[in-house]
């Protein structure tokens with residue numbers, strides 16, 4: 207398997223931590239964030255790091271596409287353009303290889319299979335930048351929005367935020383993965399319905415182990431409490447992990463090829 | 478006493494909640510945040526709400542100057558200008574009244590005595606917008622920076638962030654209140670030194686009461702812990718409250734008059 211996941215969100219929302227927690231290993235060191243002085247005149251960069259993971263004896267090649275600088279400037283106009291450009295370039299490269307006279311027996315797939323879009327837990331509803339980016343990105347790739355650092359919310363605040371976000375997703379008509387699909391079996395359709403009611407997943411990430419009730423678990427410990435990242439009554443990290451790396455891994459890759467790539471390809475071939 | 482405090486920071490950092498917690502009463506309902514659609518073409522607004530508070534039988538008139546829209550747009554260039562304009566206008570109005578032939582026996586003081594600047598707990602260091610704003614604001618008013626929603630940080634993360642922020646404050650040479658002052662007595666000087674080592678205060682705000690160990694306290698309760706806003710081993714809310722409303726209330730008002738207003742006035746009178 208080749209799985210390419212792009213992480214998008216302002217600096218500090220726990221993106222590198224979550225990626226490491228998801229793949230249970232230090233895949234990506236948190237990219238040294240630019241200091242304010244260096245950040246002047248910068249825009250969103252694209253940084254790809256490649257990793258190999260063994261999951262149940264299956265070798266998984268993972269490309270993590272980081273987007274440092276996104277949303278971090280004073281002026282964030284068009285900070286999404288480098289992302290859109292990168293996504294389309296991968297489709298374009300794939301198409302070129304498909305069309306070459308001697309088609310390679312195996313084309314390396316660098317297309318973005320999933321965009322993890324990090325939403326701040328502080329907002330009451332999507333802000334301007336989120337609306338524009340979710341619109342543009344969900345048109346060309348599978349977008350999976352998550353509520354970052356959801357341990358800063360009480361469970362009531364979390365369900366209120368989720369409700370507002372879900373209403374906005376439908377109000378703005380974003381095409382949020384997983385997509386409706388007539389070809390699903392009933393149990394697959396049911397799983398998708400359950401997942402849709404949870405999205406955006408309220409996640410917490412941690413690279414540290416802490417002790418809760420004598421057990422060593424991945425979590426965050428403060429003087430006033432301790433959160434276990436893998437406890438589904440505390441956060442939805444486990445649901446996201448199973449969704450991305452087990453139940454929907456294959457579908458994310460196939461949907462990218464059969465829906466997003468197809469749409470790109472047909473536009474190119476008509477033109 | 479007339480005390481005018483401006484709160485500055487992106488939406489969702491808990492500004493209205495903190496103001497209510499500080500003054501132990503629902504002074505300001507959280508201003509309905511604009512939805513993303515309405516926010517287009519907007520800039521920072523200035524909203525003043527007036528309140529009367531009784532503290533130890535002393536009547537305190539408080540103006541809370543809210544700044545909705547600050548830092549919330551896709552393009553935040555010059556989002557600080559309405560703030561700077563407002564601060565200077567109050568000096569200008571005060572000067573006009575001082576200079577009028579029939580000087581009123583008592584001039585209503587609308588000058589900004591204190592700016593509570595909210596820093597996100599997610600950043601590793603000041604971002605571009607913070608650097609520009611802290612520079613411009615600390616030149617014309619008493620700026621008291623705080624780390625918002627510090628319950629999202631472990632105590633280690635908090636001390637690391639504080640260290641980075643304090644280093645940045647001195648690297649960029651911001652004039653952070655309280656200022657050095659040769660006229661202080663030794664115990665006052667010591668208090669200022671202690672406070673300077675704490676700033677920016679790591680705060681948590683709450684309008685709710687929760688029960689911890691059978692006691693009803695102001696705090697936040699989640700499934701994995703409960704934080705007591707007034708417990709100094711958990712957050713620095715009490716230090717901020719005593720600083721603003723007890724130990725330094727008078728000095729904030731006097732420094733505004735003797736330092737910032739004086740500086741404005743002398744520039745005007747030379748010109």
Ligand SMILES: Nc1nc2c(ncn2[C@@H]2O[C@H](COP(=O)(O)OP(=O)(O)O)[C@@H](O)[C@H]2O)c(=O)[nH]1
Pocket residue numbers: 216217218219220221222223224236237354355356357358409410411412426599629630634
């Ligand atoms: N409260 C909280 N802090 C987190 C969480 N995940 C990561 N952090 C902390 O947030 C800081 C920034 O995390 P990082 O992964 O570098 O963020 P990035 O800039 O988005 O890559 C680090 O101090 C992390 O320990 C979380 O789920 N909750």
Ligand SMILES: Nc1nc2c(ncn2[C@@H]2O[C@H](COP(=O)(O)OP(=O)(O)O)[C@@H](O)[C@H]2O)c(=O)[nH]1
Pocket residue numbers: 328358359363487488489490491492493494495507508625626627628629680681682683697
């Ligand atoms: N985790 C955490 N949440 C807070 C804190 N203070 C306020 N909140 C919550 O953050 C949300 C926004 O608060 P609000 O005061 O309206 O923010 P404002 O937009 O800056 O005025 C509300 O749901 C508050 O309950 C805090 O110290 N910690």
